[in-house]
Every structure is written in C-alpha cells, then in structure tokens.
Amino acid sequence: MIIGIDDTDSRSGMCTTYLCAVLVDELEQGGYGTLSIPRLVRLNPCIPFKTRGNGAVSFAIRIAAGREREVKELVKARVQELAELHDEETNPGVVFIDEAAVHAISKGVSGEEKGAMQKLKNFYESAVRDVLSIEAAYSLSSELNIDCFGLKNKRGLIGALAAASFLVVQQADPSRYDFTYELMVYREQERWGTPRVIDEASVWHADEATYPSTWDTVDWANKKLVLAPHSPCPVLFGIRGCRVDALYHAYKLIRAEPAEREMLFITNQGTDVHLIAGVQGRLQDYHSYVLDGSVDSMPRTIEGGHVVFALSLSDWASDRIECIAYEPTKGFRDHIRKLRKGDEVTVYGSFKRGTINLEKIAVRQLNVEVRKNPRCEHCGKRMESAGRGQGYRCKRCKTYRADKEVVIVARELEEGLYEVPPVARRHIAKPLIRMCMDGEIDHLHPSR
Template structure:
C-alpha cells in the first residue's frame, strides 16, 4: 500500500518529513518498506502553506493495512500541530489493487498541485469519486498534498528526481539553537560537490542546509543519488542525531515551471519560464530589491525582481539595459516575477557621444564654443563634431542563478544542467 501525508507542521515547529521518517521505522512492525520514501514539494506560491509546502509518501508491503491506517492516524493526532490555524493534516491510503486505476488520475493531480492552485473541495471530490481511503483533520487541506505524493509514488519513472539526506534532532533539543560545526559543512561540500549542492553558499560564507526554525530537522544534504548525500552527511560534525532518512524528491528539478508564450497569460500564484526584451533600466527600491520590466513580442510587460535575499545576484541584474534579450524562470506574486534563473540571450549595443581625440597626442579635444567644433589645446588640431562610440558592456551572455542562500526548493541548480551549448554560471 501507499501512504500519503501532508500538513502536519506549523511555523512554530514539527515537520511532515520527520513524521515520515518515524513511520518508516514503526510501520516495519506491520510489513516491509518497498522503496525510498518520497518528499514532494508542491506549488511554492500557495499562501496557505506553513513553511516548505512538502508532502511525503511511503510504500509498504503488508498483510494488515487497517492496522497501518490506525497507526498513521494516531501518530498524526499525536504529533501534528493541530492548535495552529494553518495546520490542517490529511492522509491517504491506496491499496495495490487500485494502483493501475488511480495512477493516471493522481499523476494529473500531482502535476496540478505543483504548478497550479487546487481547492480543498477538488481533492475531497476526487477521494469520493474514486473511493480512496483517507482521513482529513480540521478543514483537510493536507489531503491535497497527500494525494499528490501518492501520485508521485505511483508514477516514479515519469518525473525527474534528486535525493535528500535529512537528519533529525533529539526531541529534548527541539526549539533550542542547533549545535553544528560550520566548517564541517564546507568540508563536506568540497569533497562531494557537484554530486551535492546547496550545502553551503561559498561566496556569502553561509551554511544553507541547516534550518533556523524550531522544527526537528538538524540538517538536510541534497544531491544526485543516495550514496553521495549519505557520504556528505557522514562528514558533518554536530549534536547527536535521533534518526535520519534519505528521501527521493522533486527538489531541484524545476517541476513547478510552466512555459508561457505571452505575458498576457501570466497569473499570480504560478511559476513560469518566459522570454522577453528588457524594456527599462533596473532600479533599486527601498529594501535593496532590484526591479526591471521586460516586454514580449505583443507589447505586454511584467516587472521582474531580484529581491534583497538574492545578494550578489543583484549586481548582475543591475547590468541589464533596455534591448537586452533574456529568458527568465521564477514565481509570480502581486504581478511581479521573482527571478530564480536568468539566461542573457543577447546583449544590446549601447552608444554614447564623446569629444574627439587628437590624432597627434591622443588626448580628448575641448569645445571651442557653440557651433565652433573642438580643438586640442596642446597641438592646435581641430574637429567639427563629437564622435559616436559603442559602450563596452560588462555583461556576457549565458545562464545565471540566484545564490544557494536564496534558492527555492524546486528551483533546478545550474550544476544539474546538461546543456553544453550554453555558457553556464553556477552560483557558489
């Protein structure tokens, strides 16, 4: 059977992946775990999410599904932060006899949950229509993620995936500052990159795989396969670990992005790939955010933003000028695209006028007065007018990304790109 679970955490603590790791151990009393658990990130723009908007799925071979169902429900009741208004758990149970029947239905549901907006009613109607065993708590919003995670488990071969080694704190340490040796994360990165990524942010000297909230996670190492993330985790020096789990996940895959042919079709709470021409000089607004507009072939415009947390990425964005052709990836909120990656496809030629140079000494001539041309004071040479010359641009074409400290869970890091024809600039 497959078990999907979502929305057991809150902004003040707990973590659905911790519950998944706990159940991985406990459910072996009722059967055998068949494959790695799944951690599925859903639409990152949804306003109802608590923190990372992640659901989990487990696959167990068992002869006593009802005992498993009862155990899972009791654990959710015990550990979920029900007192939080935004915590609305849901769990779904799918038996093997229903795999083939539900696989295409839940595949579509998975894709919609990651790229679109789903109402609770839609999830409940699907459960009712197909007779899916489930349990919702409070308003049952977690049923959306639980169904999506089951859809991912039923369709493992159809989506790109990475892996994450998640280490969990001992319960008595929850809510206290994490005791980790910072340098050990940089050591792990040096020995395992590019097989792992987003462990640290080298340019900003930050450890980015250690959360700051009160949840049970001590750290999470992301990478290309289970062996490499486990190797990196073994190099970390930190406080004692209660348990760990290696999850297969859609993190770092760009699975949330939609292609769009016209800016006119863009909606809030969705994520896109789009192309356009820069139509205004980037400006820095209050808070250090950098904003600029792009225009598509139909004349539609949208503001694009490199927000302050993107740090040094903003230096690149400030170099853009009207006429540059770009392709962007990012999520849209309040009518503004939050940039995750940018491909500078073509750089516009810029020109300026300047005083002519003296052909003898090479110095710039001075104006001789209105409509009197220019004269070199040293050599006495003359010129009739200013010269138009091309401005040298401090920008090269290629694919750029925000630094690891600003990367969203689903954004595909450039270290994973296989496009050899592109000039790729991975952020380190």
C-alpha cells in the same frame, strides 16, 4: 498501499518529513510490510497559505497479509499525536491508495484505467504549478476510490494526494519525472527548539569532498551554512544531491550533536518542475514561469535593496511586466544591475501582482549598441539636434547629418544563465550546477 501525508507542521514545530520518518521506521520495525524509499514532494512554492517549505510526503508499503487495517490505524494515530493541531494553519490530510487501486491505476490498459493514471499525473502537476482546492482533492479521491483521512479543515489532503500521485506515476514510469535526493537527519526530542550543534568546519569539508554530487549544503559567496533550518522543528539538517553514496559520504564527514534518526527521500527538489514554459494568454498570480523578453528600463535599486527592471514580453507585444531581485538574493543583484535596456533575456520565477520574483535569468543577447548624436566632421564636437525628426547640426560649422551615430560599447555582463545563491534558493528550483552536469546549455554562471 501508497500513503500520502501533508500539512502536519507549523512555523513553531514539527515537520511532515519527520512524521514520515517515524512512521516508516515504525512500520518497518514492526514487521508490517516492505517499504519503499519515501518521497518528499515540494508543492507550488508561491501558494498563499503554506507552512514552511510547502512539502508533502508519501511512501509505498507492501503490507503483510491481513494487516492493512492496522497500518491505517497506526498512521492516523501518529498524525493525530504528532501534528501541530493547536496551530490554526495546520490542517492535516492523509490518503491511502490500496493495492488493488494502485494496481488498477498502474497496470491498467483500458481507456478508463489509463485515464486514472493521467488524472493523478495532472493532479500532481497542478499541485506544483497551480492553486488547487480541497474540493478537487475530494472529487478525485472519491472517483478513484481513494480512502482519505483529514483533521480540522483537511487542507492537507491536497498535498497528501499530490505526493501519493507523484509516487504512483514514478513507480509506473521511473523516468517520467526528474528527481533528486535529500538525506534528512533528525534531532533527539529533548533538543527540539534549542540551538543546533553542528561543527561548521566539518560541513565545509563535507561540501568540498562531495560537491557537485551534493549541493546547497553551504553558500560560498555568502559564507553561510544552508543545510540546517532555523526553525524549532525536529530537523537537524538535510543533505541534497543527485548521488546517494555522496549524500552518505557527506553525512559521515559532518560532526554534529547526536541524531535521533535519519531518512533518505527521493524528491522533486532541484528540478524546476514548478516552472511553466511557453505560456499563452494571461499570466496568473501564484504561478511560476519561464518568459522571454527584452529589458525595457534601466535596472534600479529600490528601498530595501531590491533591484527592479521592466521587461517587455516577446510573445505579447503589448505586455510589460516588472522583474525583481529581492535583497536576500545578495550577489545575484549585481548581475541584474548590469542589465541595459534592449538586452534580450529569459526570466525564471514566480508571478504576483505584475511582478516576476527572479530565481534565474538567462542573458541571451546583450545590447552593445549606444546611439549618440553624431560628431561634426569639421570640428569634431557632438552635433545638436535640429529638432524632432530633423537630424543634427553643428551651429558653428553649419554642417548637417541625418542620423545618430551607433557606437559599440563594452559590457561588464557576460551572456549566459545566472541564478540566485543557495541562501535564497527555493527547494524546488534547479541549481545551475545540475544543468552543468546535464550539459543542458553553455555559458552557465553557477553561484559558486
């Protein structure tokens, strides 16, 4: 059976990954069956209603004979008990895809069954890239005979079904989606809401010992730890990376308050799966894109320290959008400020009200030309315009030239890819260090 859960937390407490860890441990220790590594699935990061990281979870369990009903009851009971039901914004959802349904979806060869896999795949991808309705979750669940359980308005069913879909697809085809790992470490219950005790020096050391197999543990440029949340939730910290041994090695090196438990997750974090490339047609709010264009205004710093510039999109001659690097992106703004009109760039980020919120930028071609009034060949002074479209003249020497002079200027900015620093990175965004390791592109400027 595959179980997906979402929306049990609130800004003031709980964490859906913790509920998942409790359940996985309890089901395992109670001999209910054999469990998979759970999945932590980040959904569309710019969706208007979300709790903190917009993450949902799922896991597979091969249930011991005759205990299916007990497992479902236990999951429902824990969700009811641990979810932050008093919070208006918390609307839990759980889906159960039983063995027979998983088998039909995964191993099927008939057109209809292939269709089921495709539908789950589409549902997961839409949950990451689009805005889905609860009705879409209901309708797909009933079509595929998936058992649902929800509380309050049950909006969590969207994420629960998406997380379960991710796991179904990944089990059938492990190379289908890029993935990374996060080792989550949880606090003892009596410490929830109190300041976290983590020895900073040990974290810097752990990072040094395991980077780049782990990332976003610390932010070197901003001298901050980024592994621990600041909310009163049960998470002590999480270590993100691409190698399980490196995650546990880092964990061993970190000195901190005693942990209640830890849980390893396979996750779509750090993969850029939210980005839509090669889009045709209109850009939609709450979607994230990769867009080619040309810088169409000098970048300027606005109130609050945000840096903005206009971009004319290559694919639609008429479209011009704004791009913004918010103040919390810190040093990333320095690269943006060095852009000039005419620079060819590719921007990565989410779109809202005509503006792309920059996560990464590829500076593809710098505009190194400056057009200036020509110099007079006699006296060497800059000539004046003789009127619109009339060329240039030197009044004193009575000389004339038709065109501006093109001067090649040195640029402070280098071509290549730039990213926001770890302190400002979305869970789902792919760090450049991962691209370096994949050898995807040259000229990367990782933020450390």
